[in-house]
Every structure is written in C-alpha cells, then in structure tokens.
Amino acid sequence: MTKVNIYYGGRGLIEDPTIYVMDKITEVLNELNVVVRRYNLYEDKKGISVLPKTLKEADAVILAASVEWFSYGGLLQQFLDACWLYGDKETIQSLCMMPVVLSTTYGEKEASLQLTKAWELLGGKPCDGIEAYITDPEDFKANDGYTTFVEKRVELFYRTFTGKLETLPSSNSLSPDTLSRPLSIDLTPQESEQLSEYVSNDQYVQKQKEDIQELSEIFRTLLGDDEDPMSSSDPYIRALSSHFHGIPDISVRFTLEITDEDRCLYITADGDILHCTYKQPKNFEPHVTMKLKAELLTQIIHGETTLQSAFRTGNVIAKGDFKILRSFDELFRFE
DSSP, X not given: OEEEEEEEOSOOOTTOHHHHHHHHHHXXXXXXXXXXXXXXXXXXXXXXXXXXXXXXXXXXXXXXXXXXXXXXXXXXXXXXXXXXXXXXXXXXHTOEEEEEEEESSSOHHHHHHHHHHXXXXXXXXXXXXXXXXXXXXXXXXXXXXXXXXXXXXXXXXXXXXXXXXXXOOOGGGGSHHHHOXXXXXXXXXXXXXXXXXXXXXXXXXXHHHXXXXXXXXXXXXXXXXXXXXXXXXXXXXXXXXXXXXXXXTOEEEEEEEETTTTEEEEEEEXXXXXXXXXXXXXXXXXXXXXXXXXXXXXXXXXXXXXXXXXXHTTSSEEEEOHHHHHHHHHHBOOO
16 A cells, blocks of 8 residues: 655644645545555654654655744754654655645745755655645635645656656755765664664653763762862753753764853763863864854753754854754753
C-alpha cells in the first residue's frame, strides 16, 4: 500500500486554511488508494527529534506550513534539523516532497522556496507545491477554481512519486556529501535513530544530568577553589546547567559575548558533560562565537525566544560553524 506522510508545522488553529488544504489533499490521495498519515508537530514538541525515523514508512512526504508573520515557523525547522542530524539520508534521497504553504500575511512563496531548498540539501526530491495568500478562509474554501487547482496539483504529485513522472536534477542535491559530515564520528542509520531517541527521552536525560551533577560536585570538592567562584551563583550558568540536554559523542564549544556587560561566557558541551565559566579555559577554541545583549540572553533562558530565532532576526551576531549554531537550541531547551 502506497503511503504519504504529512508533517504540519502550524499551530492547529481552527481558522488555519492550511488545515482545509491538508484535508483536501488527504481526500484526493485516499481516492487514489494512498494511505495518508498526518503528524501535527505542535502536539508533541519534545518528540520531534525522533520523527525522522517515520520517513522510512513513507513513499512520499508533504511539508505543510502556515505563514503568520515570517517564514514557516520553528516547529518545522526543528523537524528539518532533526532530519539533518538524525535522519537516514538514503531514505530521504528516495522521497519526493511537496511543500504546502498558505499565508495570511506576506511570504508564502519565500517559505515554500526555503522548504524546497532544505529538502534538496537533505538529498530529497522536491516537487511543485501549493502556495497561496489567503485573506478570507471561507472564501477560499468556497472557490471551486481553487479546489480544482489543489486537486490537480495533488494528482501531479501522485504521478511524480509513483514513478510516472521524472523531476529535473538540481545543483543543491550535490551538497549533502560535503556538508553532512558528523561532528566527531560516523554513525550508522541505526545509531542515528537510537541517538534521536536518547535526545527525546526525558527520563534518560534527567538521569544523566543527575549523575553528571553528582560527579561535578565530587570534582569541585577535589579541586577546591580553582573553579570560577561565580559559577554556582550566576543565573545564566544555573539556567544553562538546568536546561542542558547532552547528546552522546557530540562535543561543541560556544563563546557568548554579553556586549553590554563586557564579559564572555565560555561553554563546553562534551556528550553529557557541560562546563560553563567566565574564565577562558586554556587552549579554548570555540566552534561558534556569538555577540548578544544581556536582556536577549535573559529572554532566551526564560523560553521567550530561541537563539536561532534571535540569530535570524539579526539580534545575535555570530561567526563560526552555523551548523553547530543550530545545535544550541537542541542542547539547551528552555521550555
């Protein structure tokens, strides 16, 4: 039985026109004897990191998004990040993807293009999608011409992923072999899948944090006063430590330059071990250096925004490996 997975990155609002389009797509595909499985990312935000393994059960993929103010939102980006970090690239290379982006403001075509480029960079094959600017959802539903367009586009997508039509090659598909190098070791698809399960397993992560905290106290006692005296009382360090979700076999270093306080926070995440200090460690070479204000850092640790969102809006200036920059929000989850 042919299967299609829909990954919906909107908020699930009843007036969201994307939901109507997804329902129409499902109806058309069911008539073509296609089983459709929809994953609403807002329903299980902590489980997004394990969703790439669901790609193995699909013959094609639809990425559906709602543009409410800028781009396609953070949930769909988290899913694509998880595909990049933990997904089976061989599986993705065999999958056609149709973007579905409906906007109640400006930017539906740009968001659709971003989804297309992201899927190509992952190695997948994008197809012509559905993009629309909607002022009144009810008028959109009542327009027979719009409904016919959606039906025809779905039928074209069906003919493409069932092998009846070819897609033209793109230069973006050349990038994954050179870009998708792991940070430290090569992982098999099975190991990547297991790693994604560890990332989403709160009990496992909490137990690891407790063990590391106990070891940290032992070593702090043995080292005496050599540690930074501010580490135990500083609110930034406390927040980073309490929201840290280490990823096994991943070692990254960040420098946070707090511009209006004229000081730097040096962060080392080595697997499940976290070290934060205002004293620059010996031979410390960060993968990413970021400049931001104290007020913005406070908003990040309170869960009001993410570092990636602040970077996209220009409130964070960063230099270094931007792939590692994206991992910051995976390592520190302020929810």
